[in-house]
Amino acid sequence: MVLYQDFLGRLETTLGQVVSARPAFVAKLEGSGGKGTITVTAEELQASKEAVSFALAGKKLDNKDFLGKSDPYFVISKASSSGFVAAVRSEKIDNDLSPKWKTTSVAVRDLCNNDYKRPLKVHSPHVHKKEENIFKFELFSFLFMCGNYRYSVMTRESNKKSYFQT
Ligand SMILES: [Ca+2]
Numbered sequence: 001m002v003l004y005q006d007f008l009g010r011l012e013t014t015l016g017q018v019v020s021a022r023p024a025f026v027a028k029l030e031g032s033g034g035k036g037t038i039t040v041t042a043e044e045l046q047a048s049k050e051a052v053s054f055a056l057a058g059k060k061l062d063n064k065d066f067l068g069k070s071d072p073y074f075v076i077s078k079a080s081s082s083g084f085v086a087a088v089r090s091e092k093i094d095n096d097l098s099p100k101w102k103t104t105s106v107a108v109r110d111l112c113n114n115d116y117k118r119p120l121k122v123h124s125p126h127v128h129k130k131e132e133n134i135f136k137f138e139l140f141s142f143l144f145m146c147g148n149y150r151y152s153v154m155t156r157e158s159n160k161k162s163y164f165q166t
Pocket residue numbers: 065067068069070071094095
């Protein structure tokens with residue numbers, strides 16, 4: 001995953017402290033002016049070599065750009081005890097409301113911690129206003145993996161029906 005952020009702070013700890021903290025390990029970041037905290041959620045996983053390959057496409061997505069068209073990318077996050085955690089991030093496709101993203105492969109361990117009932121959140125943050133999404137929906141991992149899943153998203157402004165396909 002590409003990180004775009006500036007230096008936010010640092011923390012040194014032990015695996016033991018992270019693993020024993022429930023529901024999640026939370027600590028103050030050094031070098032953040034006392035403002036930043038970091039949350040780390042640890043889970044023990046069974047060994048698994050399963051991977052899932054998928055291609056996603058959107059159709060008639062909402063246009064969020066003032067000039068031109070939306071530049072959609074998607075983020076798939078998995079539920080954890082400390083909220084949703086990003087697992088997959090796609091490439092951005094400029095000025096396209098019916099984007100077809102490249103085929104992506106991901107280990108099932110990374111996608112949903114080998115838990116097929118784990119909720120996933122698929123969303124497309126606006127490039128400039130991250131708190132706004134072009135679309136957002138949640139589904140269970142097994143639905144995501146069984147393929148040909150079509151999800152309709154009612155767009156706010158136009159009440160137009162857009163959909164999103166795995
Ligand atoms: Ca654009």
